[in-house]
Structure formats: C-alpha cells, structure tokens
Amino acid sequence: MRPAPPATLLACALLSVAGCASTAVGDAGTGMRDAAAGASATPASDPASVGPVVAVPQIARPQGETAQWWYTSGAAHAARNGAMSGSAHNVIVFLGDGMSLTTVAAARILAGQREGKPGEEHLLAWEHFPHTALARTYNVDAQTPDSAGTMTAIASGVKTRAGVLGIGPAALRGDCAASVDARLASLLDIAQGAGLRTGIVTTTRITHATPAAMYAHSPDRNWENDGQLPPEALADGCRDIASQLVDPRSGRVPDVVFGGGRMHFLPLTQVDPEYADRRGRRADGRDLIAEWRTAHPGGAFVWNRDGLAAAAGRSPVLGLFEYDHLHYEHDRPADPGEPSLAELTTAAIARLSGGDTGYLLLVEAGRIDHAHHEGNAYRALTDTIAMSDAVAAAMAATSDTDTLVLVTADHAHTLTFAGYPIRGNPILGKVVGSSGEEADPDAYARDGTGLPYTTLGYANGPGHVGPSASQPAGPKHHLHRARDQQPATGRADLTAIDTTDPDYLQEATVPLASESHGGDDVGVWASGPGSAAVRGSLEQHVLYHVLVQATPRLRARLCAIGGCNGDGVPVLLSTAGDASGAAPVGATRDVVRPAAPR
Numbered sequence: 001m002r003p004a005p006p007a008t009l010l011a012c013a014l015l016s017v018a019g020c021a022s023t024a025v026g027d028a029g030t031g032m033r034d035a036a037a038g039a040s041a042t043p044a045s046d047p048a049s050v051g052p053v054v055a056v057p058q059i060a061r062p063q064g065e066t067a068q069w070w071y072t073s074g075a076a077h078a079a080r081n082g083a084m085s086g087s088a089h090n091v092i093v094f095l096g097d098g099m100s101l102t103t104v105a106a107a108r109i110l111a112g113q114r115e116g117k118p119g120e121e122h123l124l125a126w127e128h129f130p131h132t133a134l135a136r137t138y139n140v141d142a143q144t145p146d147s148a149g150t151m152t153a154i155a156s157g158v159k160t161r162a163g164v165l166g167i168g169p170a171a172l173r174g175d176c177a178a179s180v181d182a183r184l185a186s187l188l189d190i191a192q193g194a195g196l197r198t199g200i201v202t203t204t205r206i207t208h209a210t211p212a213a214m215y216a217h218s219p220d221r222n223w224e225n226d227g228q229l230p231p232e233a234l235a236d237g238c239r240d241i242a243s244q245l246v247d248p249r250s251g252r253v254p255d256v257v258f259g260g261g262r263m264h265f266l267p268l269t270q271v272d273p274e275y276a277d278r279r280g281r282r283a284d285g286r287d288l289i290a291e292w293r294t295a296h297p298g299g300a301f302v303w304n305r306d307g308l309a310a311a312a313g314r315s316p317v318l319g320l321f322e323y324d325h326l327h328y329e330h331d332r333p334a335d336p337g338e339p340s341l342a343e344l345t346t347a348a349i350a351r352l353s354g355g356d357t358g359y360l361l362l363v364e365a366g367r368i369d370h371a372h373h374e375g376n377a378y379r380a381l382t383d384t385i386a387m388s389d390a391v392a393a394a395m396a397a398t399s400d401t402d403t404l405v406l407v408t409a410d411h412a413h414t415l416t417f418a419g420y421p422i423r424g425n426p427i428l429g430k431v432v433g434s435s436g437e438e439a440d441p442d443a444y445a446r447d448g449t450g451l452p453y454t455t456l457g458y459a460n461g462p463g464h465v466g467p468s469a470s471q472p473a474g475p476k477h478h479l480h481r482a483r484d485q486q487p488a489t490g491r492a493d494l495t496a497i498d499t500t501d502p503d504y505l506q507e508a509t510v511p512l513a514s515e516s517h518g519g520d521d522v523g524v525w526a527s528g529p530g531s532a533a534v535r536g537s538l539e540q541h542v543l544y545h546v547l548v549q550a551t552p553r554l555r556a557r558l559c560a561i562g563g564c565n566g567d568g569v570p571v572l573l574s575t576a577g578d579a580s581g582a583a584p585v586g587a588t589r590d591v592v593r594p595a596a597p598r
C-alpha cells in the first residue's frame, strides 16, 4: 500500500462533506475492487495506474451506491487509466443502440461479403481504432439494462435506473417529484458551459432515449410529448422531452440537431409537412417547430436533404427528417429525401468544426436496436454497416491529433452466432460445412432431427416458429406483430427458405413479441487524444469520465464550478444549471459545492 497523497486526502475531505464516506464497508473485497484499485488500496507497483489517484469511499453495495459515489468511482477509474493526460479539442461519441459484440462480428462479415470477400477478415471502421475496452452495462436496478439508464450513465457519469433520462438513482422511474432533486448534468450541459459547439444526430426520434439523455431530465423515457405525462407529473413540474429540446435548461439549443420524430413537436391540429395524412401528437396545442423558428431567426428548420443543403451557412439547424423514426438503411431508398447517417454525420461535423473552442457531437445509429427487437438480423446488420460508413466519414473529416472519437453500444441483444459454417459462408445463410469433421463440407449441416439451421439466431423474440395471430406456424417474416404466440411443435424445415432475404426473421427459441436486450458486455473503441484510457473492463459510466478528463475545456468547466479535487480531477456532481452556465433548474441530491474552486 502506498500512502495516500494530499490530493486523496482533499478528495476524501470533500466526499465526507457529501456524506458519501459514511456508509459502512459491506463487500469491499469485491464490490469496491473496481474503484478502490485506483485509490489508496492500489499497490505502488500497480502498472495499471498511470494517472492521479482519486479516493473512493468504501460502501455497502448496492445500498450505498449514491449518485455521488458512482460519479467519484467513475472519475477514479478514468484517472487511473490516464484520461487526465488527454488534450482533446473535439469529442465525437458514436452509439450503436443495441450493438452487441455479436452484432459487430456478424456485420463485419456481411460488409466484407458485400465487397466480394469471405468476410471474416473484414473490419468495420472503428475496428481500426488503437484502443478498446469492454463496458459493463447493467442499470442499478436491472441486470439487463435499457437505453435510457445506460445512455444516462454515458452522458452524465452516474449509473442509474432503467427507464430514466438525466436522473440519478435516488428517484424511481415515473416519480416526478423525487426526480427534481436527482437531476444530473450531461456532457451537453458541460460542453455548452465551456463554450463548445454541440450537436446530436440520430436515426430515431430525437426524443428517443439515447439522444434525450443528452438534453432532457425525465423520470420516464416515454414522456416524449405533453400528452404522455400523467397529470401529477405536470403538476410536479416535469416537462415533456420534446419541449426540453426546444426550450432548453441551459438557454441554448444545440447547434446541430438531426433526427426524426416531428410527431412530438407538432400539435394534434397540425398536418405533417411530409405526410398529408398525419398530424402532430401534442395535446397542448404548441407547435414546437414554429416556436424554435421564432426563437432562432438565423437558424433553419429542415426536414429533407434539399432543405439541409439549402440551409448551409445558417445556424442553429433543427433537422427532423421523419414523422417518426428515420427509415432503416435497407428501407431508406423508399424515401429519396432522407439523408443517410453518414451524410448527416458529415453535415454535422462541417457545421460544428472551425470554431476556436471545439465541439461535442453525439451520433446514434439508433435502429440497430429496433431491428433486433423485431427479430430481423438483416436490418440490424445493415444499420450497423451504415454506422461504420458514418464513422469512416467522421474519421475522414477530423484529425487524430485533436479529436477524440469513441464508439460503443449502450447494451447488447440476444443475437447468437453459432454452428460451424465454413469460411466465407453467407453470414445470413444456413450453416454449410462441418458440423463434425466427417461431414460433407458442401452440404447443409443438420440438427439432431435432420433439419438445416442458420448461423444467426435469437434467444427470444418474434422469430419463434410457433403460430401467432398474424403469421402461421413456420418461419416468420418482417414485420411480424406477434400477438397470441403459440408454442412450436418442432423446428421449421428451412431447406427451401432463403434465410438471406432481408425480411427473414431468424429463429427465436423463446416466443416473445419483442426480442429482448442482452445483459452481456459491449465493446468500446477509441481513437485520438486521451483514447489510451479506454482499456480493460469498465463500468459504462466511466466513459463519461474519460471524455471529460481527456478534454481540457470540459474538465476546466467542471473545475470552474467547483467540481474538482486538488489534482484537477472532476470528482463532484454538479447541477445541469451550474454546468451549462444557466440558472439552476433545481438542487441536485448528493451535490457538494466546495467553498472555493481549486
């Protein structure tokens, strides 16, 4: 054991003010290993610790896991990994929603096979990055997480509950009154406070969980428009997610917002600009798009590719390219006006770059997750390849010397990659080759009953071969709305079925209307200044701390509002209002404000 340096003592003193150190040691031998390994318990010879030491209180888990404890423990791990030595000017986070490691492996093969190669040797854009890690994705109340809790961890540095956005673990999902004091500052708030330009790009509704975790505080991810809030939540001061984007807590809207979801911005009386037969969903009569245009006369609202091109030179820009989510990449040709994720990424970087202060950009490939839920590997993989194209575009438009690029997923799915297909076998096809060393390498492998099977499958979902109210027994096709699923009486004979068809649903063992998330780790890939801190096995919320520690303007902003220890490591929670420089939106539970910034 090495003696605690002065910085550690200072941090401990600050933490004791927070009351975070008062909890009893419960399972310090296991539960604290992650954080304590970077604190005073670290052996002096520990080669893994390359940065300032941050003391983390020993707590009983899970009951001692406050927002402040998560924040400090994440800071400790990032500092231990050397993130404080980063000098990033710009930060780009790519989030593949539901992009499990199996999804990445299968997508790289499909991408390679589309180029005429066997595929296994192919690499997606981020697989060329120099630094990788694994992230543990669980929510504080869920072994298998959801996108709201996981993106809040990445955006705010605090692991929290499933279903909440920008809210710490002290408040239960849906409890507006409790959530007011549990609001967390996000990377977007900090970046805005630091003067960076900011952007959010997604293929989902812009009010969906992942993008919303950057700009909204909502104790329920489903409160996307005002009509979705219960009356008591409105009475307790909660606001719908769409209104928080247009009327932001910081007073500043992001410079670039590209996504879908016009439905939650328009009133029930307003006809959608793209679809004459659709109207908005807002019950309060507000036209948030009109309000945004009035508030930003120099900006541009756009909803298709031509509008985006015509808005060059105008700022900010609000691009809502669909009534609901954007199309899957496979289906996008049906809507010629809809830009690809790579186009949107390129346009966002062009608008954000060039300033003195740098920028923060989130790009989400949000529909990998949706295709998995629908049991359709084809669309999940093609949307993953579309994200690879977007990452390649970002790498071409930025420099490794000043831009930290991080690629990860929020959680996994149940996609499986199995059997013994021969090298180069179509990844969406049936297994051909040796199920045993003696088997005919040109013949379909057979299951124990003599039937062929595919390489890809799902543990559960709408691809179960039993009958449902909408599709008969046997292989299922997209889009299968699987009501009243019945047990299968056996496997389907796939001999004459083209399983590489885009609409084929991979076989699912357990019948579920919606395939579920997986609880396994996801990958993290990083490039640029500070990226060397992305290594080893990380709690997911550590990623926030790597990003703020590796970006001098972000960590300086947090230090300026009193969030840092004596080594300049951001270790204390701050409010969204303090971080963004706006009027505080409410006191935050667990917040400590030291007497003077250090």
Ligand SMILES: [Zn+2]
Pocket (backbone or CB within 6 Å): 098, 147, 369, 370, 373, 517
């Ligand atoms: Zn999902």
